[in-house]
Amino acid sequence: MTATSTSTASSASSHGAFDDIVGSDSSLRRFLHGLPGVDQVGCEARAAGLATRSIKTTAKAFAIDLAIRMVDLTTLEGQDTHGKVRALASKAMRPDPADPTCPATAAVCVYPDMVATAKQTLGDSGVNVAAVATAFPSGRAAMDIKLADTRDAVEAGADEIDMVIDRGAFLSGRYMDVYEEIAQVKQACGDAHLKVIFETGELQTYDNVRRASWLAMMAGGHFIKTSTGKVQPAATLPVTLIMLEAVRDFREQTGQMVGVKPAGGIKTTKDAIKYLVMVNEIAGPDWLDPDWFRFGASTLLNDLLMQRTKMTTGRYSGPDYFTLD
Amino acid sequence: MTNIFEYAPAPESRAIVDIKPSYGLFINGEFVDGHGTSFKTINPATEEVLAEVAEASDADVDEAVRAARRAYTRVWSRMSGAERAKYLYRIARIIQERGRELAVLESIDNGKPIKESRDVDIPVVAAHFFYYAGWADKLEHSGYGSTPLGVAGQVIPWNFPLLMLAWKIAPALACGNTVVLKPAETTPLTALLFAEICQQADLPPGVVNIVTGAGDTGRAIVAHPDVDKVAFTGSTEVGKAIARAVAGTEKKVTLELGGKAANIVFDDAPLDQAIEGIVNGIFFNQGHVCCAGSRLLVQESVADEVMTRLKRRMSTLRVGDPLDKNTDVGAINSAEQLAKIRELSQIGEDEGAERWSTPCDLPSKGFWFEPTVFTGVSQAHRIAREEIFGPVLSVLTFRTPSEAVEKANNTPFGLSAGVWTDKGSRILSMANKLRAGVVWANTFNKFDPTSPFGGYKESGYGREGGRHGLEAYLKGADA
The missing domain is CATH 3.40.309.10 (Aldehyde Dehydrogenase; Chain A, domain 2)
Structure with a gap:
């Protein structure tokens, strides 16, 4: 996987393969509307079918540890303080203080003004700092403000930027505007990885999710992400299924891997395992890695820890034994 | 190629089913010995012998048809539709309650994945009984009258053993007929468990009779002079033989045969x-x-x-x-x-x-x-x-x-x-x-009790399921 990961990381905002497609508004539209349609009933049935997989014993233990390593531990509240972010960052590094074998999470996810604080606590622990930017969550601001927002977070030390697309532009069919926006934010990211949030709850149709996925991948996004967590519905299994099919097909065509991040509403170990089964069977085992799949979540981690303790000790312990941060 | 996310075995427990060493025939509400040569049913996934099953001889089939006729004349055809519905609802509920047991047994005897027997076969079986229970007291609105035919002889295949049983028995009983049903010789066990469910539901003796056996038993049912209706699901070859056997008789026939969709x-x-x-x-x-x-x-x-x-x-x-x-x-x-x-x-x-x-x-x-x-x-x-x-x-x-x-x-x-x-x-x-x-x-293999199912040409005739499925078990609006 290292070869692919290097090439993805260093790729510029546009892939040569798509020059013709993104050359004009009309060619981009033709391409996106020419993607195979999604049958809603069939897509939801497939997701529900995969959700019946029964993951037990060794497979479950593997899935729980992998899920912990994939968590972007998130706090995105108006009431966030430096103290709160420091606490969250400590938790990300050592999710279960009672068990040193418990892996760290992939990242903590905060607003740009909290990046420096998070970075300070995390140091070189290997846990990344992800910052939401571009006038998160609505994305309703002028372009230069979105870019300034992004640069601000990167300068403060963010390793990853979670941007939101302009859903108004997307829904009114101005795909080129969205493409340009993603490409420009990507440039502003510098070395930081870019996750592109669609807010699928606002795009509504699976066809739109598929189109947005291709748009973001062509524009150079490293990750495609379902939701901000501020709009309902947030991540769902069928929406994530469509995105996993998109990254699978994109690699088939370009050889490049793009990551997927469902965010919002994933609260239990059971839910997380359903997502991992889907990653395994739709995109393939190459995506079973924190470099290529993440969970945007806050409460999920504690349930994973409780289940992990249950797996190792054979007993459930109460929620009081796990930290609330 | 090894996958890093190897699913550990997740076996459904078979402790829930109690397979007896041997099974008799279910005639007139009781399990009785058969007079043919008994045969073994095996688990196709392991070739392990599951049970010895009786073969119904011609005389056994005759006994079953006579029991069905008695139950038809004395009890079932005289009972109001609303009363018949109560039995069918009761059977449907017991099927749901014993769903896991039925699913495990079906998978053991047939070889189909538990995922399918649990999520498709058994729920659709229960749905069929619920659906036709609803028709039992509304037959005058069916368009086919409300007069039953009498005794139905039914022969079903091994691919969906209990589901095909439900497709045959639920509409027949709802319309006031009684039945003699033969499950396939490789998959008799869920039909025999269904017989126990009929006992559990206090279904009057003789309304449902289950006779096990192979081709000869099937032929005896089809040829029996006191059978008013023959319903068959299986191969086109056997379907043609049945059509020949009943030609020139008063028997009504529905055949659901092969396909090449x-x-x-x-x-x-x-x-x-x-x-x-x-x-x-x-x-x-x-x-x-x-x-x-x-x-x-x-x-x-x-x-x-x-x-x-x-x-x-x-x-x-x-x-x-x-x-x-x-x-x-x-x-x-x-x-x-x-x-x-x-x-x-x-x-x-x-x-x-x-x-x-x-x-x-x-x-x-x-x-x-x-x-x-x-x-x-x-x-x-x-x-x-x-x-x-x-x-x-x-x-x-x-x-x-x-x-x-x-x-x-x-x-x-x-x-x-x-x-x-x-x-x-x-x-x-x-x-x-x-x-x-x-x-x-934009879908395939979707089954619902409200939707009629059946073929053109050599895939057979007659419809099962839905309102149309009632036609096969009623005399018609003019009767």
């Missing part, structure tokens, strides 16, 4: 879902489905892409222990059926079609066949014409909608068809032109 994928289809539909169409229940989408007709312009996606998807199918909750494809039901699948697949290769099977390790014991697809198949190949009744797909291509229709209809069968396109108007026009009893659009 076309699953037609247009270039504007929702491709990922179409792939699911193709897989579900032919690998569901190991392809032991009369309406299986065994001929894939794919538009030439997307044929390569569809094949790439299909093979990738097929590689994720998990073949193995039927009782493992993660198994997608289970065991072939019998050595005989496996031999037939192997023979026809060999013929496919010999005739020049290109064979591709999923890379999977098959268990050393039991009857197994890896999911297989043939490309480069033409209409002239036997694998495009004959029913294989196994996990074997034949792929043909077409250029235009009219060519698709022509190829789809160019078969003596006409049970089902599938159409995959994003264009609504094309779905309607294809459905009008396809000579098949069921046409699925």
Whole structure:
């Protein structure tokens, strides 16, 4: 996987393969509307079918540890303080203080003004700092403000930027505007990885999710992400299924891997395992890695820890034994 | 190739089922000894003998028909529809309550994955009883009158043992008929458990009689002079023999026979879902489905892409222990059926079609066949014409909608068809032109008790399910 990961990381905002497609508004539209349609009933049935997989014993233990390593531990509240972010960052590094074998999470996810604080606590622990930017969550601001927002977070030390697309532009069919926006934010990211949030709850149709996925991948996004967590519905299994099919097909065509991040509403170990089964069977085992799949979540981690303790000790312990941060 | 996320075995416990060493016949509300030569039923996944089952002789069948006639004359036909409905509702509820037990037993005796018996077979069985229970007191609104026929002789196949039983027994009983039913000789166990459920529901003796056996027992039921109605699901060959046997008698007949369904994928289809539909169409229940989408007709312009996606998807199918909750494809039901699948697949290769099977390790014991697809198949190949009744797909291509229709209809069968396109108007026009009893659009193998099911041409006659399914068990509006 290292070869692919290097090439993805260093790729510029546009892939040569798509020059013709993104050359004009009309060619981009033709391409996106020419993607195979999604049958809603069939897509939801497939997701529900995969959700019946029964993951037990060794497979479950593997899935729980992998899920912990994939968590972007998130706090995105108006009431966030430096103290709160420091606490969250400590938790990300050592999710279960009672068990040193418990892996760290992939990242903590905060607003740009909290990046420096998070970075300070995390140091070189290997846990990344992800910052939401571009006038998160609505994305309703002028372009230069979105870019300034992004640069601000990167300068403060963010390793990853979670941007939101302009859903108004997307829904009114101005795909080129969205493409340009993603490409420009990507440039502003510098070395930081870019996750592109669609807010699928606002795009509504699976066809739109598929189109947005291709748009973001062509524009150079490293990750495609379902939701901000501020709009309902947030991540769902069928929406994530469509995105996993998109990254699978994109690699088939370009050889490049793009990551997927469902965010919002994933609260239990059971839910997380359903997502991992889907990653395994739709995109393939190459995506079973924190470099290529993440969970945007806050409460999920504690349930994973409780289940992990249950797996190792054979007993459930109460929620009081796990930290609330 | 080892996967880092290897699913650990997740076997459903078989402790819930209690398989007896031997079973008798269920006649007049009681289990009695048979007078034929008893036979063994085995677990096709392990070849382990499950139980010894009685064979009903001609005299046993006669006894069963007489019990059914008595129950018909004295009790069941005189009972009000609302009262009959109570029994059917009770049976439906017991089936739900004992759903896990029935599902496990079905998987053990048939070889189908527990996922399917648990999530499809048994829930649809219960739904059939609930649905026809609802009709029992409303028959005067059916359009077919409310007069029952009498005694129904029913012979069912091994691919959906309990589901086919439900399709036969639920409408028959709702309409006021009594039944003598013969399950297939390789899968009698859930029918015998159903007999226990009839006892548990206090169904009056003789209303349902279950006689086990093979072809001879089936022939005895069909030929019995006091049977008013014959219902059969199975092969076209046996269906023809039944039609000959009842010709010239007063018996009413419905036959649900073989198929060679076309699953037609247009270039504007929702491709990922179409792939699911193709897989579900032919690998569901190991392809032991009369309406299986065994001929894939794919538009030439997307044929390569569809094949790439299909093979990738097929590689994720998990073949193995039927009782493992993660198994997608289970065991072939019998050595005989496996031999037939192997023979026809060999013929496919010999005739020049290109064979591709999923890379999977098959268990050393039991009857197994890896999911297989043939490309480069033409209409002239036997694998495009004959029913294989196994996990074997034949792929043909077409250029235009009219060519698709022509190829789809160019078969003596006409049970089902599938159409995959994003264009609504094309779905309607294809459905009008396809000579098949069921046409699925952007889905496949969907069954619901409210929807009639049945064939054209050599796929049989009569309909089961829905209001139309009542016709087969009522004398008609003029009676």
